[in-house]
Amino acid sequence: MPSSRRLRTWLLAALSAALVASAVGPARADVEADAAITAVTFSDTFDGAAGSAVDSSKWQIETGDNVNNHERQYYTAGNRNAALDGQGHLVITARRENPANYQCWYGTCQYTSARLNTSGKFTAQYGHVEARMKVPRGQGMWPAFWMLGTPVNWPDSGEIDIMENVGFEPSTVHGTLHGPGYSGSGGIGAGYTLPNGQAFADAFHTFAVDWAPDSITWSVDGNVYQRRTPADLGGRQWVFNKPFFLILNLAVGGYWPGDPDGSTVFPQQLVVDHVSVTTADSPTGGAPIRGLAGKCVDVAGANPANGTPVQLYDCNGTAAQRWTVGSDGTIRALGKCLDVTGNGTADGSTVQLWDCTGGPNQRWTVTAARDIVNPQADKCLDVTGNNSANGTRLQIWSCTGGANQKWTVG
Incomplete structure (x- = not known):
């Protein structure tokens, strides 16, 4: 013992x-x-x-x-x-x-x-x-x-x-x-x-x-x-x-x-x-990622189509909110990857769901400070406008340490 x-x-x-x-x-x-x-x-x-x-x-x-x-x-x-x-x-x-x-x-x-x-x-x-x-x-x-x-x-x-x-x-x-x-x-x-x-x-x-x-x-x-x-x-x-x-x-x-x-x-x-x-491999089926106001990272309408917006929404336990954080740097739901739209690196570049390509706009690092960072842009996953309303689009933004950039996996 x-x-x-x-x-x-x-x-x-x-x-x-x-x-x-x-x-x-x-x-x-x-x-x-x-x-x-x-x-x-x-x-x-x-x-x-x-x-x-x-x-x-x-x-x-x-x-x-x-x-x-x-x-x-x-x-x-x-x-x-x-x-x-x-x-x-x-x-x-x-x-x-x-x-x-x-x-x-x-x-x-x-x-x-x-x-x-x-x-x-x-x-x-x-x-x-x-x-x-x-x-x-x-x-x-x-x-x-x-x-x-x-x-x-x-x-x-x-x-x-x-x-x-x-x-x-x-x-x-x-x-x-x-x-x-x-x-x-x-x-x-x-x-x-x-x-x-x-x-x-x-x-x-x-x-x-x-x-x-x-x-x-x-x-x-x-x-x-x-x-x-x-x-x-x-x-x-x-x-x-x-x-x-x-x-x-x-x-x-x-x-x-x-x-x-x-x-x-x-x-x-x-x-x-x-x-x-x-x-940091998540269990089969994934786990929620919670953020501002205790709400979850969500695939809008649970739609697996390429380009579907990723947003903040009340946590509901559905597949649209179950994410797998992989040691390969990807964050996945509904069989696709969290993706920075258009391979953007500027503040305000939105995030979406997209086929996993292995590209740098689909690689993320979860840090000790509870940031989720896209290394290519060196920017954090961010709730636009610090707005906790359902449907608020997620984006990348320079890391500020704000509550709208803090995430809990699991």
Whole structure:
């Protein structure tokens, strides 16, 4: 029987994933249907005896140094620098030591740490990818939660950095894409800074991406801070529509963070509460999408013809209001797709029902902020004029955070 802490963690992870991947709102009695909306494809809550190693069916441990970034640590095997704490956490520890005369690119190694990945054990292609962690602090510390494309041929195979923190920026984390022509310091990304001078090392935070075809959205504690699509790459190749594996590591030193100095206290720890990957596939038959005034996204007149307007209407449980949110980026009802009319990208472009074509005007991302976004336009599904009357047409509009752009699936 699972421990109460493990059950609590699983429930929190499931709720968080549901809120983000499927924009599920208040708890409902229809638990079976809601559970089907969010499918867990990978989960580790790091339950186990204190001092034990990570689950080898999920993770492999990398060893050695890293000359590419001029990092200073030696990554050790087993549970020496990566171990469970007996309280449902993985603890990756960086130490100033060299117990086995490890040799690094710069000579005798000065530090040890750990790096784990799921290569050969698990890959993801789309979904909600998250980890709840507490980062270390201090000059030279460089914790990261990230993914590499398979087969690895960096940078052409791609890299998705979900969270990186460098010790000289205690209040800021970064999310970045690397690929052909935009790698290293040329990566495409942004930072997220906590308010009021808070440090990420002071508490646990949840770092996530919502990943769909031609779209990746980053969030911290459910707060979306950037979205990237092929349009951000200036004509360079988007290499993120394929499988990637997960990586957790704590580096010491390197080009970006700089080396530790006299102010850096060792040991330092990256504490990981859970890692999960979920998809947003709805159950057979679909589920309602509720919005402004508790009303539903509705196909006008339940008419499956191409070009039928999609509108707001009282929820009635009919097939015209049962939508399937797919990991392929589509949102479907009556056998057809939610479509931006005329492939429009301007504010006010209406949405309709249309044969599924695989086009970018039929791809959508449900974010942690409960927006439904068309990545091509980088705009939100919107109730025209903030009007909650039956029959109000739906459109896309620049994302404002308004109630007429907030949606609940299920």
